[in-house]
Amino acid sequence: MGMTPKIAPSMLSSDFANLASEAQRMLHFGADWLHMDIMICFLSFLPFPSISCRHFVPNLTIGAPVIESLRKHTKAYLDCHLMVTNPLDYVEPLAKAGASGFTFHVETSKDNWKELIQRIKSHGMIPGVALKPGTPVGEVYPLVEAENPVEMVLVMTVEPGFGGQKFMAETMDKVRILRKKYPSLDIEVDGGLGPSTIDVAASAGANCIVAGSSVFGAPEPAQVISLLRSSVEKAQQTSIQ
Ligand SMILES: O=C(CO)[C@H](O)[C@H](O)COP(=O)(O)O
Ligand SMILES: [Fe+2]
Numbered sequence: 001m002g003m004t005p006k007i008a009p010s011m012l013s014s015d016f017a018n019l020a021s022e023a024q025r026m027l028h029f030g031a032d033w034l035h036m037d038i039m040i041c042f043l044s045f046l047p048f049p050s051i052s053c054r055h056f057v058p059n060l061t062i063g064a065p066v067i068e069s070l071r072k073h074t075k076a077y078l079d080c081h082l083m084v085t086n087p088l089d090y091v092e093p094l095a096k097a098g099a100s101g102f103t104f105h106v107e108t109s110k111d112n113w114k115e116l117i118q119r120i121k122s123h124g125m126i127p128g129v130a131l132k133p134g135t136p137v138g139e140v141y142p143l144v145e146a147e148n149p150v151e152m153v154l155v156m157t158v159e160p161g162f163g164g165q166k167f168m169a170e171t172m173d174k175v176r177i178l179r180k181k182y183p184s185l186d187i188e189v190d191g192g193l194g195p196s197t198i199d200v201a202a203s204a205g206a207n208c209i210v211a212g213s214s215v216f217g218a219p220e221p222a223q224v225i226s227l228l229r230s231s232v233e234k235a236q237q238t239s240i241q
Contacts, residue, residue: 003186003207005232007225008033008079010190010212012061012163019066020073026215027076029222030229034076035190035210036099037061038090039083039161056108057083057161064093071098079210081130081190083160084108088116095123103128103154103188106139117148128152128188133159137174144182151186152208153178157201158191163212167192172204179205198228202235 009031014022023034039061067078077100082090087104094102102125109116113129120127129143129150143150155174158165168191178187189206194214201209209228218224 006032006208008035008210009215010035012037013212013216030225033079036080064097068097091119101126105130130154154188167197175204198231202231
């Protein structure tokens with residue numbers, strides 16, 4: 001295992017009314033990436049037949065206009081996590097807005113992941129695939145082993161939709177399996193990560209750590225970011241001994 005640790009505060013827990021200064025504060029505290037949760041909840045009573053009425057998550061957060069505004073204030077890697085039923089529709093708007101990583105959910109993209117990966121790359125972004133706690137890990141193997149593969153797997157450690165939920169330790173089996181199978185893959189964990197859960201995720205093999213409430217809710221966010229990073233570094237050193 002040798003991938004660089006990446007600590008990515010989830011801006012979902014920030015003060016959205018002060019997004020630029022919140023982002024700069026996190027980078028100053030040592031964050032590597034800014035994790036941007038893009039969720040859309042289409043209301044099922046909308047009378048537009050062309051719009052998918054299935055919800056992927058029961059929440060509504062930010063979209064390309066907010067990414068575009070934030071991009072004017074920072075050069076940081078914007079790690080976008082798409083919790084939408086139709087990620088293909090957002091490739092071009094997010095690329096134009098200045099997104100860096102584009103991680104879509106395997107559950108929403110069973111039929112078009114090849115086209116999605118190709119479009120994400122041709123728009124200059126890094127493709128990743130995410131999976132919900134109930135989705136078998138094997139569903140992402142074809143995307144990692146493809147001729148034109150994803151570059152990161154995001155293992156959801158809570159049900160997607162909201163920050164501040166309890167870490168689901170049972171999802172660590174997926175991280176262990178992925179790390180064993182793909183020693184140099186970027187593996188991201190997202191949901192309920194903080195000082196009390198980082199060691200289990202780091203020793204399972206995660207190297208990209210998303211943390212929202214534990215970082216933004218801490219009196220000293222820099223200390224939490226530094227602790228998350230040292231836990232990943234320690235686990236990586238132990239695994240190569
Ligand atoms: O994707 C997400 C929710 O769907 C968020 O990134 C995640 O929940 C982070 O928040 P916290 O660290 O507070 O759990
Ligand atoms: Fe997320």
